[in-house]
Amino acid sequence: MKSYTDALLLDFYGNLLTDKTRSTLELYLDDDLTLAEIADSENISRQGVHDTVKRGLNQLREYEAKLGLADKFSSQMAIINEAIELIDNNDPEGARALLEALKTEI
Amino acid sequence: MKSYTDALLLDFYGNLLTDKTRSTLELYLDDDLTLAEIADSENISRQGVHDTVKRGLNQLREYEAKLGLADKFSSQMAIINEAIELIDNNDPEGARALLEALKTEI
Structure with a gap:
């Protein structure tokens, strides 16, 4: 599920996300933590992390679909x-x- | 008030604007129409065009402040x-x- 492309999109458009979404995606894509590890370190549920990651990735892909800069x-x-x-x-x-x-x- | 930089920002981030804002800015920056000419052709007030242009330019500059891609x-x-x-x-x-x-x- 993790991809180089998503990490690239995060580089390009990360600053358009909320701080929380961006930092969660950084842990997931750049630092390569698992959802469970992020949940542990942030003291939230694994499901909560999963939702944030999924929503954030969708936002990044939407930006790329519109702008195509990456x-x-x-x-x-x-x-x-x-x-x-x-x-x-x-x-x-x-x-x-x-x-x-x-x-x-x- | 028109600048090469703004036209470049419109190229980069125009697709994040509403259709109306983007097309107004295209008339203004790319086709180099005056506010009065745009008002005439779109059948809206000059003040209305002015507001759309001003708001649109601010949005483009905010995107660039956040992303710096241009x-x-x-x-x-x-x-x-x-x-x-x-x-x-x-x-x-x-x-x-x-x-x-x-x-x-x-």
């Missing part, structure tokens, strides 16, 4: 990796063309 | 331009180092 950043990252590879393969002009194309996308 | 993209753009310049100046290794640094920032 997806945009990921695509850019792929292009930057490709440009680095072209430089390594002695094709700086190819890298240059990729970077120029990247600029028009942003 | 600022992040702008910084990346500057680094990409710098990398292109280094390639043009026959320093692909310098460009490579910049791009590697950029990856750790995303």
Whole structure:
């Protein structure tokens, strides 16, 4: 159920969540605690943690569905990796063309 | 009062606004209509347009204050331009180092 993508979304949109939801998701996604561990440390029920996590993840996914910024950043990252590879393969002009194309996308 | 930055914020966060607020801001910022022109075409008062624009801009700026994604993209753009310049100046290794640094920032 935990995914890299969700952790990325939390990085991007976490500040739009309430403090409580954000900090619970940080424990869950970034610190990789289990629901039971979070429940213990926060002194709430496991079900309560589960609901907060589920609601928070839904909010993050809704933001991404509307804005798509994490997806945009990921695509850019792929292009930057490709440009680095072209430089390594002695094709700086190819890298240059990729970077120029990247600029028009942003 | 209109600024490039606001147009950029509208690009980034426009989908978090209501349809009405977003379309009004698009007329104002992207199509560069005056408040009076928008009022005319939408059949509402100039004051009404003014309020919608002001409220919408405040919302966009709040999103940016919380997330800072437009600022992040702008910084990346500057680094990409710098990398292109280094390639043009026959320093692909310098460009490579910049791009590697950029990856750790995303």
